[in-house]
Amino acid sequence: MTEELPTLRLGVLGAGTVGSQVIRLLAEQGEEFAARSGARMHVGAVLVRTPNAPRNTQIAPELLTTDPAEAIDGMDIVIELIGGIEPARTHVLRALNAGISVVTGNKALLAAHGPELYAAADASGADLYYEAAVAGAVPVVYGLRESLAGDRITRVIGIVNGTTNFILDAMATRNLSYEAALKQAQELGFAEADPSADVEGLDAAAKCAILASLAFHTRVGIEDVEVEGITRITAEDMEEAAFSNRTIKLLAIAERRKNDQGVEGVSVRVHPTLIPADSPLASVDGAFNAILVEGENAGRLMFYGQGAGGTPTASAVLSDLVAAAHHRAYGGHAPRESVYAQLPLLESGENLSRFQIRLQVEDRLGVLAEVAGLFASNRVSIQALHQRDDAHDGASVITLTTHRAKEADLRALIAALEDSDSVRSVMSTLHVEGE
Amino acid sequence: MTEELPTLRLGVLGAGTVGSQVIRLLAEQGEEFAARSGARMHVGAVLVRTPNAPRNTQIAPELLTTDPAEAIDGMDIVIELIGGIEPARTHVLRALNAGISVVTGNKALLAAHGPELYAAADASGADLYYEAAVAGAVPVVYGLRESLAGDRITRVIGIVNGTTNFILDAMATRNLSYEAALKQAQELGFAEADPSADVEGLDAAAKCAILASLAFHTRVGIEDVEVEGITRITAEDMEEAAFSNRTIKLLAIAERRKNDQGVEGVSVRVHPTLIPADSPLASVDGAFNAILVEGENAGRLMFYGQGAGGTPTASAVLSDLVAAAHHRAYGGHAPRESVYAQLPLLESGENLSRFQIRLQVEDRLGVLAEVAGLFASNRVSIQALHQRDDAHDGASVITLTTHRAKEADLRALIAALEDSDSVRSVMSTLHVEGE
Numbered sequence: 001m002t003e004e005l006p007t008l009r010l011g012v013l014g015a016g017t018v019g020s021q022v023i024r025l026l027a028e029q030g031e032e033f034a035a036r037s038g039a040r041m042h043v044g045a046v047l048v049r050t051p052n053a054p055r056n057t058q059i060a061p062e063l064l065t066t067d068p069a070e071a072i073d074g075m076d077i078v079i080e081l082i083g084g085i086e087p088a089r090t091h092v093l094r095a096l097n098a099g100i101s102v103v104t105g106n107k108a109l110l111a112a113h114g115p116e117l118y119a120a121a122d123a124s125g126a127d128l129y130y131e132a133a134v135a136g137a138v139p140v141v142y143g144l145r146e147s148l149a150g151d152r153i154t155r156v157i158g159i160v161n162g163t164t165n166f167i168l169d170a171m172a173t174r175n176l177s178y179e180a181a182l183k184q185a186q187e188l189g190f191a192e193a194d195p196s197a198d199v200e201g202l203d204a205a206a207k208c209a210i211l212a213s214l215a216f217h218t219r220v221g222i223e224d225v226e227v228e229g230i231t232r233i234t235a236e237d238m239e240e241a242a243f244s245n246r247t248i249k250l251l252a253i254a255e256r257r258k259n260d261q262g263v264e265g266v267s268v269r270v271h272p273t274l275i276p277a278d279s280p281l282a283s284v285d286g287a288f289n290a291i292l293v294e295g296e297n298a299g300r301l302m303f304y305g306q307g308a309g310g311t312p313t314a315s316a317v318l319s320d321l322v323a324a325a326h327h328r329a330y331g332g333h334a335p336r337e338s339v340y341a342q343l344p345l346l347e348s349g350e351n352l353s354r355f356q357i358r359l360q361v362e363d364r365l366g367v368l369a370e371v372a373g374l375f376a377s378n379r380v381s382i383q384a385l386h387q388r389d390d391a392h393d394g395a396s397v398i399t400l401t402t403h404r405a406k407e408a409d410l411r412a413l414i415a416a417l418e419d420s421d422s423v424r425s426v427m428s429t430l431h432v433e434g435e
Numbered sequence: 436m437t438e439e440l441p442t443l444r445l446g447v448l449g450a451g452t453v454g455s456q457v458i459r460l461l462a463e464q465g466e467e468f469a470a471r472s473g474a475r476m477h478v479g480a481v482l483v484r485t486p487n488a489p490r491n492t493q494i495a496p497e498l499l500t501t502d503p504a505e506a507i508d509g510m511d512i513v514i515e516l517i518g519g520i521e522p523a524r525t526h527v528l529r530a531l532n533a534g535i536s537v538v539t540g541n542k543a544l545l546a547a548h549g550p551e552l553y554a555a556a557d558a559s560g561a562d563l564y565y566e567a568a569v570a571g572a573v574p575v576v577y578g579l580r581e582s583l584a585g586d587r588i589t590r591v592i593g594i595v596n597g598t599t600n601f602i603l604d605a606m607a608t609r610n611l612s613y614e615a616a617l618k619q620a621q622e623l624g625f626a627e628a629d630p631s632a633d634v635e636g637l638d639a640a641a642k643c644a645i646l647a648s649l650a651f652h653t654r655v656g657i658e659d660v661e662v663e664g665i666t667r668i669t670a671e672d673m674e675e676a677a678f679s680n681r682t683i684k685l686l687a688i689a690e691r692r693k694n695d696q697g698v699e700g701v702s703v704r705v706h707p708t709l710i711p712a713d714s715p716l717a718s719v720d721g722a723f724n725a726i727l728v729e730g731e732n733a734g735r736l737m738f739y740g741q742g743a744g745g746t747p748t749a750s751a752v753l754s755d756l757v758a759a760a761h762h763r764a765y766g767g768h769a770p771r772e773s774v775y776a777q778l779p780l781l782e783s784g785e786n787l788s789r790f791q792i793r794l795q796v797e798d799r800l801g802v803l804a805e806v807a808g809l810f811a812s813n814r815v816s817i818q819a820l821h822q823r824d825d826a827h828d829g830a831s832v833i834t835l836t837t838h839r840a841k842e843a844d845l846r847a848l849i850a851a852l853e854d855s856d857s858v859r860s861v862m863s864t865l866h867v868e869g870e
Contacts, residue, residue, distance in 0.1 A: 025732065029587065035652070035775035036584050131582065137733035139582035147566065147574035147582070149471050150753025152464065217470070280718075280739070297460065297750035298572035301740035304715070305733060315732035318585025332767020340470035 005034055006329045009044035010321075011071040011100075013091055014081035015064075018105060018132070019046070020057035021314035022079060022321075033318070037325040047071035047082075047091075072100065077324050079317060080104040089113055096120035096128065101328060103320040105132030105313055111206035111222035114213065118337035127327055127334035129320035134207045135160050135289040137312035138305040139319070143293065144214035145335050151295035153215040156254045157433070158291030159284050160207040162307045163198035164230050164250040166190045168272075169285040171238045172247050178233055190287060200229035201270045204252045211291070212254035212268045217341035220254075220268055226348040228271040237428050240358065240399060243388065246274045247282050251433065256343065257352075260406075265346040273431045274356055281434070349408030354383070354432035356401045359417060360424040363391035367422040371398075374420060378413035380405040395424050401432060440469055441764045444479040445756075446506040446535075448526055449516035450499075453540060453567070454481070455492035456749035457514060457756075468753070472760040482506035482517075482526075507535065512759050514752060515539040524548055531555035531563065536763060538755040540567030540748055546641035546657035549648065553772035562762055562769035564755035569642045570595050570724040572747035573740040574754070578728065579649035580770050586730035588650040591689045592868070593726030594719050595642040597742045598633035599665050599685040601625045603707075604720040606673045607682050613668055625722060635664035636705045639687045646726070647689035647703045652776035655689075655703055661783040663706040672863050675793065675834060678823065681709045682717045686868065691778065692787075695841075700781040708866040709791055716869070784843030789818070789867035791836045794852065795859040798826035802857040806833075809855060813848035815840040830859050836867060 010026070012019055023043055026033065034040045043063060051064040065071055068091055072078055078095040080102060082088045088109050095102050097120050104110070110117070110133050121128040131141045135158070144153065159165050163185060170181035182199065185191035197203050205225040212220040230250050241248050251273040258264050275282055280302055284290040289307030294300050306312040327333050361367050368385075375382050381403040387396055402410075410429070417423045445461070447454055458478055461468065469475045478498060486499040500506055503526055507513055513530040515537060517523045523544050530537050532555050539545070545552070545568050556563040566576045570593070579588065594600050598620060605616040617634065620626035632638050640660040647655040665685050676683050686708045693699050710717055715737055719725040724742030729735050741747040762768050796802050803820075810817050816838040822831050837845075845864070852858045 021732070032587065032775075033585075036773065137586075137730070138736060139578055142577065142582035143574055146758065147577035147754055148750070149757040150468075150755070151572075151750040152467065283715075295572070295750055297456070297746040297753075299741045299747055301573060301738070303736070303738060305736035311732040312734055315583070315586040315730055318732075319582055320585070322584040323581065327767065330768075332762065333765075338471065340467075 005038060005040050007040045007042065008076040008325050008328055009074070010041055011045050011047070011075035011078040012043055012081070013047045013071055013078060013088070014083070015046050015048050015055055015059060016081065017310040018313045018317065019079070019081040020055055020059070021310040022081070022317050023059055024057040025314060025318060033322060037322040037329070039325045039329040041321070041325055044075055045071040068094065073098065075100050076328050077101045077103060077321065079321065080106055081317070082106070083108065085109055085112060092117060093120050096126045097124060099124040099126050101127035101129070101324040103129045103317055103324055105130065105317060107133040107203065107206040107210060111209040114210070114221070115219055115337065122336055125333065127324045129324055129334055130210075131320050132313045132316035134210055135291060135303070136305065136307040136309065137315045138289055138291065138303045138307065139316070140211065140291045140293070140303045141214065143303060144211065148293065148295060148298065151298050153293060153295050154256050155294040156211045156215045156291060158211070158252050158289065159249055159281055160252050160289050160291065160307065161198055161204040161250060162287035162289065163191045163195065164204070165284065165288070166286055167199070168230060168233070168248055168250065171233065171235060172242070175235060177235050178231065199231050201227040201250065204250060204270045208252035208254055208268050208270050211252065212266060215254055215293070216256050216266050216343055217338045218266055218343040219339050220266060220345070224268055224345050226269040226271075226351070230272050232428070233272055234428070237430065241274055245277045247277055248272050248430065249275055249281055249284075251281070253433070259346050259350045263344060265344040267346045267351050269348065269351065271431050273433045275434045279434045349406065349411070351407040352404045353407060354402055354404050355410055356399060356430045356432050358397060358399045358427040360395050360397050360427055362422050362424065363394050363396045370420065370422045371417070374416045375400070375402070375413060378416060379409045380413050397427065440473060440475050442475040442477065443511040443760055443763055444509070445476055446480050446482070446510035446513040447478055447516065448482045448506055448513060448523070449518070450481050450483050450490055450494060451516065452745040453748045453752065454514070454516040455490055455494070456745040457516070457752050458494055459492040460749060460753060468757060472757040472764070474760045474764040476756070476760055479510055480506040503529065508533065510535050511763050512536045512538065512756065514756065515541060516752070517541070518543065520544055520547060527552060528555055531559060531561045534559040534561050536562035536564070536759040538564045538752055538759055540565065540752060542568040542638065542641040542645060546644040549645070549656070550654055550772065557771055560768065562759045564759055564769055565645075566755050567748045567751035569645055570726060570738070571740065571742040571744065572750045573724055573726065573738045573742065574751070575646065575726045575728070575738045576649065578738060579646065583728065583730060583733065586733045588728060588730050589691050590729040591646045591650045591726060593646070593687050593724065594684055594716055595687050595724050595726065595742065596633055596639040596685060597722035597724065598626045598630065599636075599639070600719065600723070601721055602634070603665060603668070603683055603685065606668065606670060607677065610670060612670050613666065634666050636662040636685065639685060639705045643687035643689055643703050643705050646687065647701060650689055650728070651691050651701050651778055652773045653701055653778040654774050655701065655780070659703055659780050661704040661786070665707050667863070668707055669863070672865065676709055680712045682712055683707050683865065684710055684716055684719070686716070688868070694781050694785045698779065700779040702781045702786050704783065704786060706866050708868045710869045714869045784841065784846070786842040787839045788842060789837055789839050790845055791834060791865045791867050793832060793834045793862040795830050795832050795862055797857050797859065798829050798831045805855065805857045806852070809851045810835070810837070810848060813851060814844045815848050832862065
C-alpha cells in the first residue's frame with residue numbers, strides 16, 4: 001500500500017537540539033510516519049548558519065544549505081526551529097505566503113506576530129502548527145485549539161518554564177539561595193549563560209499569551225501579559241512558604257472574568273505564586289511542565305509532561321507534521337485563528353488575587369492596629385496574620401495573608417505601608433493561589 | 436458573518452444525563468459553537484424510549500421521537516448517547532452507512548465493534564468520533580489519535596473508572612470494607628444498583644481496549660483484555676498497602692513490549708494494583724480519571740480530569756461535534772482506523788509484573804526456607820519480605836514482594852504455595868507497579 005502514497009518534501013530551518021532529533025526520527029521511523037500520515041516525507045534541505053558545525057545527528061552534507069530559498073521554496077512543509085523573531089519571521093512568512101504549511105516551535109514569534117502569521121496562512125490555505133511552542137511534549141495547544149473546542153474555557157493556569165521551575169525547586173528542597181540555584185541550573189544545562197528570558201518570566205509570558213489566545217478566542221500578545229520573574233525570590237520567602245505548608249511556583253495565569261463594571265474580559269499574567277503544598281501543581285518539579293485548564297463543563301483538567309529537551313520537543317513537532325502532511329495529501333486544514341470572542345483585556349489593576357505580605361514593623365503597642373487600619377482603608381481584607389519570631393532590634397516580622405483583593409488596591413496599600421512610620425520595610429509581596 | 440454559515444441538522448439518540456446537557460448547551464451557546472465550527476447546528480430530532488418521561492432539560496416536545504428513522508435519516512451528524520450494544524450498534528451503523536457522521540460516548544460498542552464501525556465510516560466518508568467513550572472530559576482519545584501521532588507510544592496506564600476509584604478511595608481513607616464502600620457509592624449515585632460492569636472491571640476493560648488500539652495502531656477488542664475487578668479487595672489489603680506506604684488502584688495497563696522470543700506485541704490488562712503513595716496516580720481520587728502515556732520521545736505525559744458526569748461528558752461530546760461539523764461544512768475528516776502496526780497480542784502468562792503475596796504460614800522453623808524455595812523453583816525472585824504481627828494460633832502472616840516475574844510463573848508459584856504443607860492459605864495476590 002505504501003508504494004502508492006504521495007511524497008512530501010520538507011524544509012527544516014535549524015539543526016540544533018530539536019531539529020537534529022526531528023531529522024533523525026524522520027529517517028529512522030519513516031515507515032511509521034508514512035502509515036500515520038498517509039504520505040511519505042523526506043527532508044529536502046536543512047537551513048543552517050554553519051554547514052561545518054559539529055552536530056548530534058548525522059545529516060547528509062548535501063542537504064545542508066545557508067540559503068533560505070533552497071530550504072523553503074518548492075517545499076510542501078517547512079519546519080522552523082531557529083527560534084527568536086528574525087530571521088524566523090521572514091522565513092515563516094515566505095513559506096506561508098507561498099502556500100507552504102509551517103510547523104514551528106517558536107513561542108516568541110507566535111506571541112509577537114501570531115495574527116500576521118495566521119493571516120498569511122489563511123490567505124494561501126497553508127497550515128500553521130505550533131504545539132512545540134508551549135510546554136514541549138505536552139499537547140496543550142492541541143488540547144485548547146481542538147480537543148476542548150466544545151467547552152467554554154474559564155481559566156488556564158500552568159507551570160510552563162522548566163528553568164525557573166528547576167531553580168525554585170532547588171531553592172525549596174535544598175535551601176539554596178536564588179543565586180546558588182541559578183548557578184546550578186546553568187551548570188546542569190537547565191539555564192542559559194544569559195538566563196534573563198527565563199528568570200524574568202518572558203518565556204513564560206510568551207506561552208501565556210499563546211494559551212490565552214487559544215483559550216479565549218481573543219488576540220493576546222506578549223505585550224498584554226503582566227510579567228514578574230523570580231529574581232526577587234529569596235531563601236527566606238521559600239522558608240516562609242514551607243512554614244505555612246506552601247511552595248512558590250512561577251505560574252502563567254490566564255482568566256476570563258468580569259470586572260467591577262460587569263465587563264467580561266481577559267486577564268493574563270505571569271508571576272511567582274504561593275500555592276498549597278498539596279496542590280497538583282506543587283509536585284511538578286524539575287524541568288516538567290503542567291497546565292490546569294478549567295472549562296465550564298469539563299471542570300478542571302490537567303496536562304502534564306516534559307516541557308523541554310530535544311526529543312520531547314521533537315515529539316510535538318512530529319505530531320504537528322503528521323497532521324500537516326495528512327492535510328497536504330488529503331485535504332482539510334489546521335484550525336484558523338479563532339478570535340470571534342474579541343474579549344477586552346482587563347487592566348492589571350483589576351486583577352483579583354490573594355496576597356501574602358511580609359513586613360518588618362516597629363515592636364511597640366498600637367502598631368498592629370495601625371497596619372490593620374491601612375489594610376482596611378485600602379479595601380484589602382486580612383485573612384490571616386502571624387509572627388514567627390520574637391522581636392529583634394526593636395522590630396518584628398509579621399506575615400499577613402489577604403482575601404481576594406484588587407491589584408490596584410494592593411499597590412496603594414504597599415505604598416501606604418512603605419510610608420508608614422510603624423513599618424520599617426515591606427520585605428516581600430507574593431500572590432497566593434489555589435486555596 | 437454568521438448569517439452565511441452552512442446549517443447542519445443533528446439527530447440526538449438518547450436524552451439522559453449527557454444527552455440533555457448536550458441539547459441544553461447547543462441551545463444556550465449556539466453562537467459560540469457556530470463561531471468555533473463554522474457551521475450553525477440545530478437539533479432536528481431526539482430519539483427517546485418514553486416521550487413523556489421527566490427530563491432535566493426542557494426539550495421541545497415536537498423534537499422527541501421514538502422512531503429511529505426520524506432521528507437518523509437525513510441528518511448531518513448523529514450523536515449516540517444510548518449506551519450498550521443494541522440498539523446502539525444498529526443505529527450507529529445506519530447513520531454511518533448513510534454517510535452521516537457519528538459522535539458517540541459508547542465505550543462498550545467501540546470496544547466490541549470498533550472495526551465494523553470504522554469500516555462503515557470509511558466506506559461512506561463519514562466521521563466517527565468518540566472522545567466521551569474514555570475518561571469523560573479528559574481528551575485522551577484526541578491525545579492518542581491526533582496530538583501524539585508523531586511519537587511511538589510504549590505504555591498507557593490509567594485510572595479510567597470513577598466508580599471503582601471512589602470505592603477504593605473510600606476503603607483507603609476511611610477504612611471501610613469493600614461492601615460498606617460499595618453501599619456508600621451506590622447511595623451517592625457513584626455506583627449503579629447492579630454495579631457489576633464497574634466493579635468487575637468490564638467498563639475499564641472496554642476503555643483499555645480503545646486506548647490500546649489507538650496507542651499501538653493495532654486492533655484490540657474487549658475480549659483481548661485480561662480483567663480482574665476489585666471485589667476481592669479487603670480492608671486488610673488496604674491496611675497492608677498503607678503500611679508499606681502504597682495504595683491500591685484499579686489500573687488499565689496497555690504495554691508494547693517484546694516477549695521471551697523477542698516478538699514485539701501488545702499486552703492489555705485491568706487489575707487492582709499496589710502503587711506508591713507518592714505516585715501521580717495515587718492522589719487521583721473520587722470520580723477523577725488520570726491516564727499516563729509514555730512515548731519514546733515525549734517521555735511520560737499525564738492527562739487528568741473528571742471521568743464521568745453529565746456536563747464533563749457533554750464537553751467531550753461537543754468538542755467532537757465541533758470537529759465533525761467543521762469537516763462536514765469545509766472538508767477534511769476524522770482519523771480513520773489506524774491498524775498498520777498489527778502487533779500480536781501477548782499471552783497473559785507472558786505479562787511481566789511485580790507482585791505482593793500475603794501468606795498465612797505455619798509458625799515453625801524451616802517454613803521460610805521452604806517458601807523461599809518454592810519462589811526460586813518457580814523463577815519468581817523475592818525483593819522484600821516482612822512479618823507484621825507475632826504468630827497467632829500457631830500461624831504467622833508474611834508479606835512478600837517480588838521482582839518482575841512472568842505471570843505464568845506467578846500462577847504456578849501460587850498453585851505450589853497452595854499445595855504446600857507449610858502454607859495455610861494464600862491470603863492475597865496483588866500486582867505492584869511504579870516502583
